[in-house]
Amino acid sequence: AQKITQTQPGMFVQEKEAVTLDCTYDTSDPSYGLFWYKQPSSGEMIFLIYQGSYDQQNATEGRYSLNFQKARKSANLVISASQLGDSAMYFCAMREIVRSGANSKLTFGKGITLSVRP
Amino acid sequence: GAGVSQSPSNKVTEKGKDVELRCDPISGHTALYWYRQSLGQGLEFLIYFQGNSAPDKSGLPSDRFSAERTGGSVSTLTIQRTQQEDSAVYLCASSAPSYEQYFGPGTRLTVT
Numbered sequence: 001a002q003k004i005t006q007t008q009p010g011m012f013v014q015e016k017e018a019v020t021l022d023c024t025y026d027t028s029d030p031s032y033g034l035f036w037y038k039q040p041s042s043g044e045m046i047f048l049i050y051q052g053s054y055d056q057q058n059a060t061e062g063r064y065s066l067n068f069q070k071a072r073k074s075a076n077l078v079i080s081a082s083q084l085g086d087s088a089m090y091f092c093a094m095r096e097i098v099r100s101g102a103n104s105k106l107t108f109g110k111g112i113t114l115s116v117r118p
Numbered sequence: 119g120a121g122v123s124q125s126p127s128n129k130v131t132e133k134g135k136d137v138e139l140r141c142d143p144i145s146g147h148t149a150l151y152w153y154r155q156s157l158g159q160g161l162e163f164l165i166y167f168q169g170n171s172a173p174d175k176s177g178l179p180s181d182r183f184s185a186e187r188t189g190g191s192v193s194t195l196t197i198q199r200t201q202q203e204d205s206a207v208y209l210c211a212s213s214a215p216s217y218e219q220y221f222g223p224g225t226r227l228t229v230t
Contacts, residue, residue, distance in 0.1 A: 004160075035218060045161075045209065045221035091160060105151060105174065106219060108160040 002027045004092050004109035011114045013082045020067070021077040021112050023092030031097040034075040035106065036066065039089040048090075051075060052097070079114075087116045120144070122222035124210050130228045131200055139195040139225045143212030150193050151211045151219060152185055161209060167193065200229045 003026040013019040025034065036048040051059045051066045059066045067076040075094075079086055090113075093106040123142040131137050143150050148169045153161040163177035167187040178184070182200075187193040197204055207226050211219035 037221075043207065044223055045211075047218045047220065050218055093161075105163040105166050105177065106153075106161070107163070108153075110160045 002029070002032070002094055002096065002107040004094055004107055006092055006109035006112050008112050011112055013079075013086075013114065013116055015084060015116055015118050016081055018078060018080045019082055019114065021079070021090050021092075021114065023075045023077065023109060025073050025075060025092070025094050027073075027094065027096070029096045033095050033097055034066070034068070035093045035095070036064070036075075036077045037091045037093060038086075039091060039111070041088070045091075049077065082116045084116050084118060087114060089113050122210055122212050122220055124208075124222040124225050126225060127223065128226045128228075130230060133202060133229055134199055136196065136198045137200055137227065139197075139208050139210075139227070141193045141195070141210030141212075141222060143191065143193070143210070144220055145191075147212035147214050147220075148190070149213045149215070149219075150187055151213075152193070152195050153209045153211065155207045155209060155224070157206075164195070164208075197227075200227075202229050205229045 005024045032053045034051045038046045049059050049061045049064045051068045058068050063080045065078045089111045091111045092109045095104045095106050125140045150167045152164040155161050165185045166174040182198045185195045205228050207224040209224045211221045213219045
């Protein structure tokens, strides 16, 4: 079974500084994908970034980057140059990759609340 | 294009009543998922549809929960004889093969 662990308490960061949100995972699947989603107070889930277990490079999307350490089973999200609009709940999730082109359910962590201070 | 839509956005029902929640996925997305998010918690998988394959129902918490997807598009999640512990936000998502899931705005269900 897959498991995602997000144990940080509420995080605070000063505007324009960088912040790292921790995520560790556990799976016996040889092939898997890792995701980060943002959930603002309005409630929608917004996809941020994806990392495949066989990807050689760490994923980056604008101000978001994923610090993927496969041996340690961690997939931390780094947000650079924090903005007030980054204040939200952040969820780490993973899915098994059965075969190319297939889909499967996401397993989510409990989330981390990030507050950006002006 | 249009995103995933869900209706109703809010539903208040009395304990013991049945409810139906609707999800309209993004056009062309073959996969559709239902999740449940209780207050302050992460998302809990409920059920997953992929094309014409048999759905993955492994996350449904009891036989009071069921879902169908008609014509490979719209899906309805039905909760029979609702209980107070069913109160949550029910989120639907859809995806194209091997891509990220796009979520709808959710239906907030309150069972009184």
